[in-house]
Amino acid sequence: MSELNSRILNTLEYEQVKQMMMPYLVTAQGQEELAALEPVADETVIRQWLDETLDALKVQRLRGGIPIPKIENIRPHMKRIEIGADLNGHELAQVTRVLTTTSEVNRFIDDLVEGELEFARLYDWAKQLTHLPELTRRLKIAIDEDGRVTDDASDALRQIRSQIRRSEQSIRETLDGLIRGNQARYLSDAIVTMRNERYVIPVKHEYRSMFGGVVHDQSASGQTLFIEPKQIVELNNRLRQHQIAEKNEITRILSELSAALVPARKEIIHNAFVIGKFDFMNAKARFAKAIKGIVPAINAQNYVVFKQARHPLIAMEKVVANDIVIGKDYQAIVITGPNTGGKTITLKTLGLLQLMGQSGLPLPVAQESQMGIFKEVFADIGDEQSIEQNLSTFSSHMTNIVNILSKADENSLVLFDELGAGTDPQEGAALAIAILDEMGARSTYVMATTHYPELKVYGYNRPGTINASMEFDVDTLSPTYRLLIGVPGRSNAFEISSRLGLSPFIIESAKQIIDGESQDLNEMIADLENRRKMAETEYLELRQSLEEAEKIQADLKIAHREFYEEREKELAKGRKEANAMIEAAKEEAEKIIADIRHMQLLGSQSKVKEHQLIDAKQKLANLSHPEDHLQKNKVLQKAKAAKKLKVGDDVMVTSFGQRGELLKKVGDNQWQVQLGILKMTISEEEIEPLAPAKETSHRVVATVRSSQEAHVDAQLDLRGKRYEEALAEVDQYIDSALLANYPQVTIVHGKGTGVLRQGIVEYLKNHRNVKSFAFAPANQGGNGATIVTFK
Template structure:
C-alpha cells in the first residue's frame, strides 16, 4: 500500500485514536506499525481477531492486560550476562503474572463463548509458575527487594531497624533534654548517611563528635555527637552488608531468568497482541462500527457508511456500492455538497477494513481487498516546485496511472479541473478510459456536463450525484447512485432575486442539448423520488403483512399446543376411570371365585344377580329425572350447610359453612376457614365420638391454652422451651390438632420445631400449613 494515500485520507488519525486505547509498550508498537494489507487471508484473520475482541469486551469487559513496559532491552542484557536491576525484574514479574491471569480468564471464558482466533493465541502463552512465584516473592512492584528475598536480607534489615531505633532514642535526649537549648532546631536529620543534630555554631564544643555539614549562613553545624559515632559506624556497616546482599540476590534472580528469555519475549509479544486486539474492539465500540464481510471479487457494498473522523451525530450516512454491477462512478453536484467527503469515506473505510478494523457502517457491509488505493484529492499546488493546481493534479494522476493494476481502487476529486473546461472535460474522459482499460475501479467527482453523458454511454460506468434541495437552496449530503447531478445555477439565481428576464436570456445562450440533459435529469429525479415513495409504502405494507403472518402463526401454534394438551388430559382422565372400573370389576369377579371355592359348587342365583348388578353399576349413566331411587341417592350425596366433608387436595376433614357460588363452598378445617371448589369436596359421615385415650383432668373455672402457638421473634432456646410447655398443655387440654407459627427467618426455629415433633411420642403427624394459612411459616400438628 502506497504511503501517500495514508496521508491523503488521514489514516494517521485513526492510528492516533488506537494509540490512546493501548496499555502496553508492545501494543503501542503494533499500532504504530499498523498499515492496510493487500493479502485477503491476513485481512480476514485480523478481522476475526477484532471480532473476538468485540465479543470479549461485550461479555467480559475485555482481556485483562494491564500496563506493561517493554522488556526486550532487559532480556537482551540478560542474554549477554548482565545483572538486572529491581525495576527490570519487577517488569518481568508483571509479564508472568499477566500471563497467568490471561490464561485463567480465557479458560473460564471457553465454557460460555466461542471465539475464532484468541484461543489459538492463548495456546502459545507459556506460563512459568516457579519463576513467577520467585520474582513475586522477592521483588516489589516498584522494583525494591522484599525482606522475603533471602533470610540474610531479612536478618540484616532487622538489625538496621534495631540500630536506627537505638540511635534515634539516644539522640532524642539531645532534642528533648537540657541540651535542646544548644540546637538551632530540635530535630534529628541525616548527613552523609549518618544521623546528626543541628547545633548552633557557638556551642559546637558542647557535644564533641564530628561536624558533617553546615548551613549556608554558617550559623548551624550538623554534628554527629561523640556518643553516637560508634552506633552510626555499626549502622553503616549493616547498610553496606544489606547492599552487598541485594547485589547478590539481583545476580541470582538474573541467572534464574536467563534460561527463559525466549519464552518471556514471546509472552510479551502475545500480551501486546492481546492489548492490540482490546484496542481495536474498544475503537469499534466508540465508532459503533461493525464487522465487514470480505469480497474476493472486490465487490464493495458499504451500507449507511459514515466518515470515522466526523461526529456520528452530525455526519450524513451514505450507501456506496461499486465493483459488482459497475466499476466506475462519476459523481456530479454543486460545491460543498459532500462529494469530497464521500470519496474520503469510501477510501478510508476501505483502508480500515484492510487493516483488520471494524468500519462505521451498517451490519453486513462488504469491502474488497485492493492491491492499492490511490487518490488525487485536494489542492496540492507547490510554490517551491513552480507547480500550478492543474500541474500538481496532473503529476499525481501520471503517477497513479503508472502504478495502478486491475486490483486497484482510484479516487479522483474534481478530475480535469484547473484548466480550460473543454480541454479539462476531454482529459477527464480519456483518463477514465485509461483506468477502465486497466481494469481498476474508479470513483471520480466532476462539474463537467460532458462526463454525465460519459456515465450514460460507457459500459460498467454509472452516474451519481449529491442531492441538493432546490427549495431550501441547501445540500442534503445524500449520495444518489444512478442519478447525475443537475445544475441549479438558474434556480438559485432566480430565488435569490435575479431578474427573470436575465435568467431567461442566460438559458437561451446555452446549447439545446444541455437543456435536454437537464430536463432528463429532472425527470430522473422525479422518477427516483416516486420510486422511493412507492418503495417505502410497499415496505410498510410488507412489514404489516409480516407482522400479521407472525401473529397468526403464533396463534395457530398456541391453538395446536392447547388442543394437544386437552386431548392428553382427556385421555388421562378416561384412563383413570377405566382403571378404577377395572379394579372394581376384578374385585367383584374375585369375590365370585372365592364364594365358588368356599361353597364347592354352583354359586347361588341371588349371588350372581348381585354381582351382575354391581358390574352394571360400573357404567356411568346420566341420572334419569323420573328414577326416584337415583334421585334419592343423588340427594344423599348433595352438599348442604353443616355437612362433614373431606377436602381431597389437602386430605383434611372439615365442615361446610356457606355456599359461596355454584361451584365453591366455604369450609372450616380446624382453625382454618377456606374457599374450596365443589369438585374438591367429598361428603363423609361425621366422625364418631371416641372414648379419650388419656385421662384429662379439667379444672373448672380455668381456661385452656390457645390452639395456636406463635414463636416468631423469640430466641432459639426460649422458643424450644415454650414449645415443650405448650405441647404438654395442649395434650392435657385434649386438643386433637394445634398450629405452631414459627415464620421463615433463617429457618433455625422451624428446623428446631420439626426435630422436636419427630421425637415426640404423642404426635401422630405434622406438616406445613396451606399457602393461605401461613404456608411453610406454620406447622399443623395432629395428636394420637
C-alpha cells in the same frame, strides 16, 4: 505496506485513525503492534486479523476484555542479561509483571475454555504462552511492584534490615533525648535530619562545642551547624556498616535473579509479544465500541457494500451516513454536484474504510456490510501544486494520474477528486472521459468527482458506470451530505438565485442563454430527482405495509400453529373418549349377544318369545349416543351458565394462582382484574369464576395459598445474564413477589463491571412499591446482591 502504495496512507489520513486507537493500548508491545500496522492485500492474513477482531469483540461483550495491565518494553532488559549484565529492581519488576500477566491470562483463557466458548484465533495465541510458575513465584517473592527488593528475598537480607531498624531506633532515641532535654536551647530547631547519610541535629553556631562530634554541614547563613554528636558517632558507624551490607546483599540477589532469567529469556520475550497481541485485540474491540463499528465480511467477488458508512474521523453526531456500493452492477461511480456538498468526504470514506478493513480493523458501518480486497489503492485528492518543481495544479494532478495509470489494474481501487480540473473545461472534460474509459477497459474500480456536465452524460452512456450526486436542499440553501446513486448532480444556480431575490426576468434570460442541450440535461436531472423522491415515498409506504403484513403473517402463523395444536389435543381427547365408549359398547353388545345365544340354545326346547327379541334389539339401539347430547346435557349447560362473567365477580386467575375481582371488560375476551394492589388485563381463558368470599379471613387464606402455589422464590439470581434480559426479569419478579405478599426479597446481580448493579438500583429507585433497598451483608454477597424491602 509492501503491496499497497504508501502515499495513499497520508492522503486518506490512515495514521490519524491509528492515533485514535492509541489511548486504548496499555502495553509497549501493543503500541509497537499498532505503529507497525499497515494494510495488506493477502486475504489469508486479512481474514486472520478480522477473526482476531471478532474474538476481541466477543470477549469484550462477555467478559469485559482480556485482563492486560500496563507493561513496559522488556526487550532491552532481556538483551542486557544475554550479555551478562544484571538488572535493577525496577527492571526486574517489569519482567515480573510480564510473567504474572502470563499466569493471569492463562487462568482467564482456561475459564473461557470451561465455559465452552468458541473463538477463531484467541486460543491459538494463548497456546503460545509459556507458563513459568517457579520463576514467577521466585520473582514475586523477591521483588515488589515498585522494584524494591523485599525482606523475603533472602534470610541474610531480612536479618540485616532488622539490624538496621534496631540501629536507627537506638540513634533516634539518643537524639530525641538531646533535642528534648536541657540542651535543646542550644539547637536552631528541635529536629533530627540527615547529612552525608548520617543522622545529625541543627546546632546554633555559638554552641558548637556543647555537643562535640563531627560537623557535616552548615546553613547558608552560617548560623546553624549540622553536627553528629559524639554520643551517636559509633551508632552511625554501625548503621552505615549494616547499610553497606544491605546494599551488597541486594546486589547479590539482583545478580542471582538476573541469571535465573537467562535460560527462559526467549520464552519471556515471546510471552510479552503475545500479551501485546492480546492488548492490541482489546484496543480494536474498544475502538469498535467508540465508533459503533463492526467487522465486515469479505466478499468473494470483490464487491464493496458499505451500508450506512461513516467517516471515522468525523464526530458521529455530525457525520451523515451513506450507503456506498461498487463492484457488482457498476465499477465506476461519477459524483457530480456543487462544492462543499460532501463529494470529497465520500471519496475518502470509501478509500479509508477499505484500508481499515485490509488492516483488520472494525469499520463504522451497519451490519451485513462487505469489503473487497485490493492489491493497490490510489488517490488523486486535493491541490498538490508544487512550488519547488514549478508545477501548476493541473500539472501536479496529471503527474499523479500518469503514475496511477502506469500501475492500476482490475485489482485496484482508484479515487479521483475533480478529475480533469485546473485547465480549459472542454479539454479537461475530454481528458477526464478518456481517463475513465482507460480505467474501464482495465476493469479498475473507480470513484471520481467532477463539475463537468459532459461527465453526467458519460455516466448514462458507458456500461459499468453510474452517476451519483450529493443531495442539496434548495429550500434551506444547504447540502444534506446524502449520496444519491443513479442521479447526477446539478448546480441549482437558478433556484438558489431565485430564492435569494434575483429578478425572475434575469433568471429567464439566463436560461435562454445556455444551450439547449444543457437545459435539457438540467431538466432531465430535475425530473430524475422528482422521480427519486416519489420512489422514496412509495418505498417507505410499501415498507410500512410490508412490515404490517409480515406482522399479521407472523400472528397468523402463531394462531394457525396453536389452532392445529389445540385441534390435535381435542382430537386425541375425543379419540380416547370414543375408544372408551366403544369398549363399553362392545362389552354390552357381547353381553346382549350372549343372552340371545343362550335363548337360542333354549329354543330347541321352546321357541324364543317375540318380546324377548324386541327387548334385546332395544338394548342394542340404546348403545348409540345422540349427536346433540352435549346441548341437552344439563350439567354442561349449568357449567356454561356459571362461566358467564360480570363486573364485581370474584374470580381465580389461573396463570397467577391469585384471587381477584372483575373491574370491567376491556375487549372481546379480556377483563381488567384487581389482584391485590395491582390492576391487570387478563384473558377470559385464564379466569375461573369463584363464589364470593364471605369473610375477610377467607381472602387472606386464599392469598397465602396462592403465594405458595405461585412458587415465587425469595431470591432472584441474575448472574451471567445480559443487561436488557436481566432488567426485564427483575420487573416481572418484583410483580410476582408483590402478588405473593413477600415483605422482602434478595436480587443477586454479581459484582462484575457494575453496569447491571447500577441499572437495578435505578429501577428500584423509581418503583412505587419499593420501601427501601441496600446491599447485602458481606457474608451474604456484599455489593454483589441487593436486599429489597416492600411497602
